[in-house]
Amino acid sequence: MRRTVWPLAAMAAAYAVLQLCYAVAHMDLGWDESVYLSQVDPRTPAAYFSAPRSRGISFLAAPVVALTASTTALRVTLVLLSSAALYGAFAVWRPLLGRGRTALAAALFAGLWITVLSGPEVMPNLWIALAAVAATGFFLRARGGAGSRSTEGRTLAGLAATLAAAALLRAPDAVWLALPLLLTCATVRAWRRLRVVAAALGGLAAGGAQWAVEAYVRFGGIARRLADSSDTEGGMGAHLGAGLTAARRSLNGPQLCRPCRIANPSVTHSLWWLLLPVLVAAACALALRKGRKERHGREERKDTRAAVLLPVACALSLAAPYLLLLDYSAPRFLLPAYALLALPVADLAARAPAAFRAGPRRWAVAAALCAVLAAHLSVQLKELRVNTADARDTAVRYQRAAEGLRRLGLSAPCTVTGPRAQPIAYAAGCASAQTMGNNRSTTDAALARTARRMPMAVLYDPADAYLPPYARTWHPHELRGTGWIAYVP
Secondary structure, eight states: OHHHHHHHHHHHHHHHHHHHHHTGGGOOOOHHHHHHHHTTOTTSOOOOOOTTOOSHHHHHHHHHHHHOOOHHHHHHHHHHHHHHHHHHHHHTTHHHHOHHHHHHHHHHHHTSHHHHHHTTSSOSHHHHHHHHHHHHHHHHHHTTOOSOHHHHHHHHHHHHHHHHHHHHHOHHHHHHHHHHHHHHHHHOGGGOOHHHHHHHHHHHHHHHHHHHHHIIIIISSHHHHHHHHHHHTTOOSOOHHHHHHHHHHTTTOOSOBSSOOSOOOOHHHHHHHHHHHHHHHHHHHHHHHHOOEEEETTTEEEEHHHHHHHHHHHHHHHHHHHHHSOSOBOGGGGHHHHHHHHHHHHHHHHHHHHTSOTTHHHHHHHHHHHHHHHHHHHHHHHHHHHHHHHHHHHHHHHHHHHHHHHHTTOOSSOEEESTTHHHHHHHHTOEEEOSSSTTOOOOHHHHHHHHTTSOEEEEEOTTTOOOOGGGTTSEEEEETTTTEEEEEO
16 A cells, blocks of 8 residues: 555645745735635635636635735645645546656646645635646546445445535636537547546536636626626637647746737747647557557556546646637746646557566666756756745835835725735735726726725836826825835826
8 A cells, every 4th residue: 555655645745845946935825816715714805806817816815815924835735735635636546647747747737836736825726726636637537437335335425526626716617628528428439438528517506506606696697707808818819829829839938918918938948848749649659559458456447548538638628718719828827737748648658668678778768768857857947946036026016015005094994996906905904996998897087986985006117107197186195115006186
């Protein structure tokens, strides 16, 4: 039992150590994190929650936020939870790929800089990635109907639970994840099992119920919420070249590339990404050529091709809307695809030495693969340091602005509006409001009335060059160390 557990457990422990060393100690709260946390933080007003967002990550952080306002405590808790979730998600695959390949897949995914940076963040993408890995594994283990009734019941419960978690974290992504699974059930006769379909649909319904109810309560229905989501994203449509180009440009940061007008990363730092489709194609070709059944576990015959092809199908489905329908990108958007593609790549890497007879050639191939992996991880570590520093610098500006507002006399109840109002208002303990942009929630007239009954500040960025009419007679105050100005009555 220990021999079965320890390789993957070691990967999860290493993932936790990386997060603690490089992310936790250097990161305060970012913009999106402040929005998610404000929904459940009893100490601050809730920020405007736009149509594309889902509340799963807020629910995950709620117990910690209810107990303490410490960002460090929140980060450490998420480190422990994300490391345990990494172990649990990939452990589902041990009966399918074996302990060595499963641990290698976890290492490939956990070694990416964006995976390490996302672990302690209050963001949904990493958790969707781990839910996708677990759900796909449970589906593959459930499709044959083998094993005892209790074992099958636990597998189906795992499939339903992981799809429910994905839907709670981000409902549209859960639908994209489930599509290949349901299509497989519909098109492959051997996989047409009512219990599997019921578990998948039941999980989606259970996890998506909150999102659907909120769609009717706040947005006027599911279709209206999807339309509002598209508007918030800048109009989702056929952005075939723009989405892929933006994904490549933002491969090594920034964490949000919108608009994405930066240069492409260097070849040495993007080579793994360019080779990823080639490696996945090679893994699929090898799986199809093998076309044989191998014995696993209790001598049950299972088609190992599915363990390679289905994760690829789910990864492509999850990546499609971000690569084809958006004209901007963020590295975290592709985390679910990276997690799923790590499985066939790990399988391919494990098979490569076995293609040679035992002896010097096999050892040479294994040594070469280890050297390539070490080089890849060193590149990821360098990018992790750069992006952690960028995240820290941005969060420090938010904190400085909040401290400046407090020095101006703003204290709860209070309101902040203008560029970057949401994270700064959360840090200052105030409500936030916007009259334009993706987070539009009020009007200038309403804000002018608000200023007559509570402390209020308008943030002004000289690069933005817009000041609301009601604030043009207010007093400007420079927020030191930020480059921004606060106008107060």
